[in-house]
Amino acid sequence: MKYTFWNNKGGTGKSSLAFQTITEYAILHPDKRILTIDLCPQANLSELFMGGLLGNGSANLNNLTTSTSVKTIGGYFQIRIILLQ
Numbered sequence: 001m002k003y004t005f006w007n008n009k010g011g012t013g014k015s016s017l018a019f020q021t022i023t024e025y026a027i028l029h030p031d032k033r034i035l036t037i038d039l040c041p042q043a044n045l046s047e048l049f050m051g052g053l054l055g056n057g058s059a060n061l062n063n064l065t066t067s068t069s070v071k072t073i074g075g076y077f078q079i080r081i082i083l084l085q
Contacts, residue, residue, distance in 0.1 A: 001025075015044035039073055046072070 005018040022036055038045040043061055051057035064072060 010042075015040070015048065018045055019048045037073070041074060043072065043074075 003018075003021060005014045005021075007014055018036075022034060026032075026034055036045065036049065047057040047061050049057070050060040
């Protein structure tokens with residue numbers, strides 16, 4: 001099963017809807033493995049899955065993006081663009 005949440009406009013609730021859909025699916029199907037790819041530069045969905053406001057999601061995400069090897073989709077593209085130049 002594949003879902004995509006997309007809209008060019010910010011603030012439409014994409015991250016919230018995706019988070020709620022993914023977590024509900026996980027609750028209903030605990031035996032399934034779920035792959036979530038957050039392509040948004042703001043990484044709000046990633047921040048939610050890494051703890052949200054109460055679980056220091058922002059700090060946890062920041063730890064991934066400030067290391068020498070950035071572990072995000074944006075970091076991957078950043079490395080690829082440098083290699084292409």
